[in-house]
Amino acid sequence: MSGLPLRVLLVDDERDIRRIVARCLTVLAKMEVVEAGSCAEALACVTSFVPDLIVLDVMMPDQDGPATMAQLRALPPLARVPVIFLTAKCRQSDVDALVSLGAIGVIAKPFDPVALASQVTDLLARANSRISSTNMPTRGEPMK
């Protein structure tokens, strides 16, 4: 990774978790993180900024993660932005369902803050390398 820092849109209704994730990504992965607490906030954010990656919580009040993804992706500039889900529901069937929606990966909660940054970069790198070969999304790396 070189040049400008990657810009991440982080959407999670839990402020505490958002702060920790943002810290991890900024400090360890040198990313630029914009936080949003809901789908509406996320939509407001992307009027002025186009993220390179979206990190989305799955279970949120009002619009959940998949719904938020659909709304964000409906915006032309965001149509191809990779999405990673953060979720406490990490049964294999749940993970498969999220990946089939078009996410590049799923990271399980609770997460290890140190590993989180490298998981995010790994998932991104894998997704980028796949784009050239195939469009098929594959499963991310769910943790325990």
Added chain:
Amino acid sequence: MTVVGLASLVNTLAIVVVLGISAKVAAHYEAPFFRLWTRGYVGLVVMLALESINTMFVRRLGFDLAELTVYATSSISFLEAGTALSEKTPNPFWRNLALAFFVLLGVGLRLAGVPFGMAILPGVLTVSVGYIRLGLVFLQKAQFRGSSTLWIAGPLLILGAWPLTYPLVEGSPYGWLGYLFASLLHLSVGFGMIVYVLERHTATLQKQHQELEQLQDDFLATISHELRTPVTAIKAGAGALQAGLLGPLSSEQADYVDIISRNSNRLHGLINELLNFAEAQAQAMTFSEDETDVVKVVADAVRSIAPFAAEREVKLLFESGPPLLTYTDQARFAQVVLNLLSNAVKFSPNGGEIRLTLSRRGDNICLEVRDNGPGISEEDQTRLFSKFFRTGRANTRQSGGTGLGLALAKKIVEDGLKGAIWVESKLEEGSTFFVTIPVLQAKPDITAGGK
């Protein structure tokens, strides 16, 4: 015995069989119109029986008690038919009044010289109403499919058949034909009804079961979210501090962050155990079949439990050999191994020893986890794998745990991995836990890319 007599006997037997089973079914399953139908059926049969007795004995007795009973039963049935049709329970007062009215009406009609055939009209109506109602249910819901289609026409058929059958019987040389026809009708309609009620009952049960499962799934999802969210924040917060993301910590600070971290890990483990168990109870647990090297899984488990064992000065002995391959749910199997190992460490004395052995036994892979802990009494062994059970030791010693670990392990091994789990132990001599799982070959469709 004449042919007619024999046919009549067969007919009576058919009625008895159908009525017997109907009464049994009506008593056990919630189906108001079926009860009505059964009662109406009983009413009519009683009526016919009494009419025969009547013709034989009434002149001798001089009092027509039989007919009075007939009117009473048929009137009750008639009233119930109305109730079932309107699907309302009438006010008891009106119900009693109506009942008295119908009884009096029947008796009055008969006293006024109305022939018996007319006076039993309320009874005939009762059964007819039941049939019509059933017929409507059949037609509207079209629930009769496949093998049951045969019975759809029955209820409607008997309506028309009734006046044809019984008059034919009396005094006719072809009476046996009438009886035969009647027997067939009784059997077909009766069993049609019974099959219908049972099918409907099964369908209701299935629906309830599905709803319950959905409810449990939703409940689990909510609980797991609500419990895991705060734990996530605590763990990640402590982790960020430990990793120095917020600057270096003094040794005392690091010590306290370590306390937070360890305990939140423990809490996380307990929550997972509870949720796993709840999932297993709700049958929400899914099992995959991955190519698994059992030796590697056990070695990984040993490695991950090693710090905990070292803390308690317990030695772990495992010689990993050549790969032992099978198709099983790797993650679940690892969960079971880890559970047995952490139990063994928990209950081993300081300086204790845990020996793990893997072997191939016929078509099974067998894992032994032997400790030299205090052992388990025979009484405790019988309840060891039941949920929330904890040995006496577990209560006196601060070993932690929910008492669900072994119950879950048993559920996973038996239901998901198609294997077996058991313990052999003697007090003061340690315990050995055994897990066997079958050696399976890859299913042909797995490599073809099913999941």
